[in-house]
Amino acid sequence: MNGFGAVYRKELYSLFASPIFYVVAFTFLLISGYFFYSNIGYYNLVSFQASQDPLMARQLNLSEMVLRPFFLNVSVVLLLISPLLTMRLYAEERKIGTLDLLFTYPITDRAMVLAKFAAVMTAFVAILAGTLPGIVLLGNFSSLNWKAVFSCYLGMLLLGGAFLSLGTFTSSLTQNQIIAAVLSFGALLMFWIIGWIKSFIDPGLAGFVDYLSVTNHFDSFTKGVLDSRDLVYYLLFVLLFLFLTLRQMESYRWRG
Amino acid sequence: MIEAEGLSKFYGSLPAIRDVSFQVKVGEVVGFLGPNGAGKSTTMRILTCCMPPTAGVARIDGLDCLEQSLAVRQKVGYLPENVPLYLDLPVKRFLRFAASAKGVEARKIEGEIRRVMGICRLEKNAHRIIGHLSKGYRQRVGLAQALLNNPSVLILDEPSIGLDPTQIIEIRRLIGALRDEHTILLSSHILPEVAQICQRVLIINKGQIVATDTPSNLTSQLQKSAHVSLTVKGDPSAVIPHLEGLDGVEKVTGDAARPGRLLVESDRSRDLRPEIARVVVDQGADLLELKLMDMSLEDIFMQLVTEETSQEGAPS
Numbered sequence: 001m002n003g004f005g006a007v008y009r010k011e012l013y014s015l016f017a018s019p020i021f022y023v024v025a026f027t028f029l030l031i032s033g034y035f036f037y038s039n040i041g042y043y044n045l046v047s048f049q050a051s052q053d054p055l056m057a058r059q060l061n062l063s064e065m066v067l068r069p070f071f072l073n074v075s076v077v078l079l080l081i082s083p084l085l086t087m088r089l090y091a092e093e094r095k096i097g098t099l100d101l102l103f104t105y106p107i108t109d110r111a112m113v114l115a116k117f118a119a120v121m122t123a124f125v126a127i128l129a130g131t132l133p134g135i136v137l138l139g140n141f142s143s144l145n146w147k148a149v150f151s152c153y154l155g156m157l158l159l160g161g162a163f164l165s166l167g168t169f170t171s172s173l174t175q176n177q178i179i180a181a182v183l184s185f186g187a188l189l190m191f192w193i194i195g196w197i198k199s200f201i202d203p204g205l206a207g208f209v210d211y212l213s214v215t216n217h218f219d220s221f222t223k224g225v226l227d228s229r230d231l232v233y234y235l236l237f238v239l240l241f242l243f244l245t246l247r248q249m250e251s252y253r254w255r256g
Numbered sequence: 257m258i259e260a261e262g263l264s265k266f267y268g269s270l271p272a273i274r275d276v277s278f279q280v281k282v283g284e285v286v287g288f289l290g291p292n293g294a295g296k297s298t299t300m301r302i303l304t305c306c307m308p309p310t311a312g313v314a315r316i317d318g319l320d321c322l323e324q325s326l327a328v329r330q331k332v333g334y335l336p337e338n339v340p341l342y343l344d345l346p347v348k349r350f351l352r353f354a355a356s357a358k359g360v361e362a363r364k365i366e367g368e369i370r371r372v373m374g375i376c377r378l379e380k381n382a383h384r385i386i387g388h389l390s391k392g393y394r395q396r397v398g399l400a401q402a403l404l405n406n407p408s409v410l411i412l413d414e415p416s417i418g419l420d421p422t423q424i425i426e427i428r429r430l431i432g433a434l435r436d437e438h439t440i441l442l443s444s445h446i447l448p449e450v451a452q453i454c455q456r457v458l459i460i461n462k463g464q465i466v467a468t469d470t471p472s473n474l475t476s477q478l479q480k481s482a483h484v485s486l487t488v489k490g491d492p493s494a495v496i497p498h499l500e501g502l503d504g505v506e507k508v509t510g511d512a513a514r515p516g517r518l519l520v521e522s523d524r525s526r527d528l529r530p531e532i533a534r535v536v537v538d539q540g541a542d543l544l545e546l547k548l549m550d551m552s553l554e555d556i557f558m559q560l561v562t563e564e565t566s567q568e569g570a571p572s
Contacts, residue, residue: 002326006356013353014344097340101401104304104336105357106329256267256298256307 003107004115011089011119020088021123024081029130035073036134039066063148066138068222071152074131075159075218079192082160083184085123086167087177089116090245094175094252109249113242117168124160128153148224155221158234162214163188165241172248188214257282257409257439258303263312265298272298273463275312280456282408285435287454288443289557295463296443297337300413303441304334316409330359333402333438337413339394343387347378347397350386354401372400376430392423399430410434412442416449428453447557459560466560483549484520484529489542492518498535504528516544 015021043065050057093099102112135149163184170183195213198206210216214237217230258280265272273295280286288296302309303316305325314321316328342350348369355365373379376396381389386397395415402410415431416424431453434440444450450457451471459467459474467474488495492510496518499508504523511517522528529546536543 002359003357006353009356010342010345010353013349014342017344096343097336097338098342100301100306100336101334101340102357103306104329104332104334105354106326106359107357108326253307256265256272256301 002111003105004111004118007102007107007112007115008119011116012122014088015085015119015123018088020084024084025127025130028077028081028127031077032070032074032131033134035077036070036131039070039073040138062138062142063145063224067135067144067148067152071156071222072219074156075215078156078160078163079188080185082124082163083167083170083181083188085120086164086171086184087181088171089120089168090172090249091175091177091180095177099252103253109246113168113245113249117165117242120164120168121161124164125157128156128160145224151221151224151226154226155218155230158221158231159214159218162234162237162241165238165245166191169241169245169248172245172252257284257317258286258441259313259315260299260303261313261315263299263302263309263314265295265302265307266310271463273460276460276463276465277312278458278465278468280439280441282439283435284456285431285440285442285454287450287457288441288460289445289447289450289457290443290460291445294460296460297413298463299460300334300411300441300443301336304332304411305329306334306336330405331408333404333407333410335395335398335402335410335412335415337417339398341386341394341397341401344385346383346385347389348373348382350397351400351404355404358405360405368404368406372403375403375433376400392419392426395419395423395427396430399427403434406437408439410438410440410442412440414443414445416444416446424449459557461560482522482528484522484532485545485547485549486518486520486532486536486543487514487545488516488518488536489544490516492516492541495536495539495541498539499532502528502531502535519549 043060043062046056046065047060050060090099093102135144138144139146139149166187167180167184170187171177171180173183174180191212191214193213195210195216198210201209211233217233220227220230258278260276260278263276264274276295276299288299290296301307302314303321305321305328308322316331319328319331321328342353345353351369351372352365355368356362360368373382376399378393378396378400381393386394389397395418399412399415402412412431416427419427428449431440431442435453442450442454454471456470457468457474458465492515496508496510499505499518499520502522504526505520505528506523507521509519509521511519520528520532527548529548533543533546
């Protein structure tokens with residue numbers, strides 16, 4: 001792993017020194033804060049009504065009514081912001097020519113890809129950590145199922161990993177950051193909605209299409225269900241796109 | 257130290273270099289000369305493992321640039337054309353990154369950075385952001401990163417392009433100071449510069465090496481005849497027939513713009529200057545000036561690059 005640490009530290013510095021990170025983090029936390037507030041508010045309203053209706057009171061469930069919708073909402077925001085975190089990774093280096101310089105340093109391509117991915121993952125974790133205080137506060141005032149919370153965050157990390165790995169790949173395709181972001185956003189959205197056609201296509205294909213959908217796999221995490229199939233799906237997703245990035249770097253090198 | 261054997265590179269179907277072979281010995285400073293687009297940068301990028309060649313082998317210190325790429329990259333410092341740098345990083349942080357990426361041990365990094373900043377005179381700008389530096393300083397930062405980890409080979413692509421005259425002198429002084437410890441290959445299209453700093457010149461044109469030798473040997477080999485210029489007081493027409501009569505003289509031409517000026521072309525095996533002087537004085541004319549004209553590197557370059565015919569006669 002020659003050069004992993006060096007590239008990782010450099011990427012982190014560039015990320016945290018650039019305004020993009022702060023704008024993205026601010027937007028993400030603002031919107032997710034709004035979602036959190038509205039979900040709690042709704043739960044509050046339902047609780048008041050339930051106080052007069054014992055049948056309804058039995059259906060009250062904090063995990064199901066606050067956590068799950070909150071994380072599903074936040075995953076949409078993640079879809080919007082993750083291309084912004086990854087777009088500059090390779091595109092910027094290609095544009096200003098520093099990638100050529102990196103190629104002449106004794107850094108393996110693999111270390112470079114992993115370091116860049118690890119750096120955006122770190123930034124993502126830092127942003128996601130901003131949602132924790134709200135959850136902890138909620139846990140103080142209610143009996144929160146912490147295992148479900150853990151499952152939600154794990155799902156979030158895996159989903160984020162998948163999104164960022166795809167973004168890393170699209171960034172390596174071009175020297176234009178906007179093109180990288182748009183490609184990444186389009187591909188992510190496609191993975192998001194690909195399951196929608198499952199009810200009216202060939203049943204054999206439907207199963208496959210359903211498996212491809214990123215949201216399906218995320219859904220079970222928000223329910224507090226840890227399924228090895230979902231874990232494998234996300235790990236394969238990340239590995240596939242990091243591998244494609246590696247291949248793309250090799251091809252870029254050969255083309256000169 | 258640096259070996260290129262039959263290197264070729266195609267961009268798509270477009271050949272950038274074809275069958276380029278040369279060697280650079282330990283401690284040599286070699287200039288790579290050629291017009292824009294001749295393939296200088298392509299060759300250098302292959303030697304620095306930035307990209308693989310389509311055909312041929314490049315070796316640094318006996319190590320194959322393709323097979324033992326990581327080991328080669330440890331030994332080579334590279335200053336790319338136009339000096340691409342991370343514009344958002346401060347100088348010192350960038351050098352720290354470059355040092356650790358190049359595998360300098362963590363506890364030696366600070367000392368190494370201080371050393372290269374000293375060589376390149378960057379101490380005062382250590383904390384400035386690279387994007388805010390002038391072109392000359394960026395060039396120094398580029399050179400500083402190439403020097404990190406003390407590589408035995410330095411490959412510098414157009415180190416003085418885009419600099420003002422004082423900065424050019426400064427960068428030449430720097431390269432001059434580095435020649436004792438490093439084997440240097442530098443490219444340029446500024447001829448006097450190459451003649452000044454390099455012991456040997458490789459001239460490349462249209463992707464092929466057309467000549468390689470020391471600047472002075474190139475001059476003498478390519479010069480088919482010796483040129484002697486002389487200035488005579490008054491009208492020299494009386495002298496011309498006598499000069500033409502001398503053994504070994506091929507041609508005598510006058511200069512319409514400057515009367516009194518004559519150019520004698522002769523066989524280069526012999527120095528005819530004493531005889532020419534004697535003839536002029538014997539004819540009763542006053543000799544004001546007599547000198548042997550050397551072809552400048554510029555003339556050679558033009559001859560090699562522009563004339564198809566001269567390529568055949570050029571040593572390669």
